[in-house]
Amino acid sequence: MPGQGAAHPQDDTIVSVDFADFQxxxxxxxxxNAFDRPWCIAGGWAIDLWLGRLTRAHSGVVxxxxxxxxxxxxxxxxxWNFAIPVQHDGxxxxxxxxxxxxxxxxxxxxxxxxxxxxxxxxMFALEERDSVDWLYRRDRRIRWPVDQWTVRGAFGVPAxxxxxxxxxxxxxxxxxxxxxxxxxxxxxDPELRAWLSDAITLAAAGHPWLGAIxxxxx
Numbered sequence: 316m317p318g319q320g321a322a323h324p325q326d327d328t329i330v331s332v333d334f335a336d337f338q339x340x341x342x343x344x345x346x347x348n349a350f351d352r353p354w355c356i357a358g359g360w361a362i363d364l365w366l367g368r369l370t371r372a373h374s375g376v377v378x379x380x381x382x383x384x385x386x387x388x389x390x391x392x393x394x395w396n397f398a399i400p401v402q403h404d405g406x407x408x409x410x411x412x413x414x415x416x417x418x419x420x421x422x423x424x425x426x427x428x429x430x431x432x433x434x435x436x437x438m439f440a441l442e443e444r445d446s447v448d449w450l451y452r453r454d455r456r457i458r459w460p461v462d463q464w465t466v467r468g469a470f471g472v473p474a475x476x477x478x479x480x481x482x483x484x485x486x487x488x489x490x491x492x493x494x495x496x497x498x499x500x501x502x503x504d505p506e507l508r509a510w511l512s513d514a515i516t517l518a519a520a521g522h523p524w525l526g527a528i529x530x531x532x533x
Contacts, residue, residue, distance in 0.1 A: 332469045336369040343376040343437050344472045350391050352384040355465040355473040357440050361480045362495045364468025370498040371491065375438060379475055382441040385420060385427065398428045425452060451482060454518045459510075478507045482514050485524060496524055 334341070340360040347354050356364055358377035363370055380388050389397060398409035399420060409428055420427070420441065427439040443450040448458035459479060468474035475483075477499050484492035503511070512528045 332367050333369070334470075337364070337469065339373065339376050340364060340472065341470060342435065343378050344470075346392070346431075346435075346437065347378060350380075350388065352380065352387050353461075353465075354378055354380045355475050356468065357475040357480060357483075359491060359495050361468070361474040362477060362499050364470075364472050364474040365466055365477050366498065366502060367469045371494050375436065377438045377440050379440045379442050381444050382420070383444075385439075385441060386417060388427070388439060389414075392429060392431075395429045395431050397430075399424050400426060400428070422452070449479065451514065451518065453486060457482070457514045457517055478503060478511045478514075481511055482518075485515050485519065485522060488524070496527075500527060 337360075340356050340363075343356060355361065355378070356376065357379035358375075359371065359373050360376055363373075389395075393414070396414075397412045399412060400407055401410045402408075412427075425441050427441065429437050429439060431437075442464075443452050443455070444461050445458075447461060449461050449464040451457035459476070464476055464479060465473040466476050474480075481496055481499060484495060488496070500508070508528055512525060515522045515525055515528070
């Protein structure tokens with residue numbers, strides 16, 4: 316699926332921003348500032364950074380990096396502890412990774428949970444790419460130019476492009492994902508709405524968000 320251009324809300328949506336509201340996301344951005352590989356804030360914070368306003372409470376911060384940069388990330392945050400989600404007796408839990416472990420994490424592992432020496436936590440999403448495109452991990456027919464996978468959010472923080480964030484949130488959407496969808500949809504450019512509609516249709520025909528995306532005047 317080809318790219319359709321940059322994604323930004325109207326300029327007046329980021330005129331007034333409360334610095335304090337964005338502290339958790341700004342902490343993560345400060346941590347990642349010197350990391351020399353591609354990264355961005357993802358999840359619900361990506362939507363709020365793009366909109367330039369806080370739309371809801373957030374329980375944590377997600378930073379997206381590419382899977383092939385995960386060792387570089389752990390080297391960069393060498394004094395952090397990392398863990399991965401695992402299933403044990405039907406329950407989800409975290410398994411610590413030894414700092415000396417250099418093994419690349421492969422699917423179905425899609426995230427790293429990091430904790431700093433001061434007990435600050437960040438979840439790192441491991442995104443997929445090839446030499447040209449960002450790839451939707453659930454259906455690699457869905458792709459977007461890798462040089463357009465982020466947008467410049469409030470305070471200049473790189474954020475996951477909103478149509479990509481919403482695509483990721485469309486899988487078994489929780490209440491907070493639906494809130495993010497309702498906040499972002501009116502600000503999406505028509506061509507990006509069309510891309511999102513096509514992507515969700517390809518991945519999950521009959522998805523409940525499709526009617527809202529294609530509704531005229533929304």
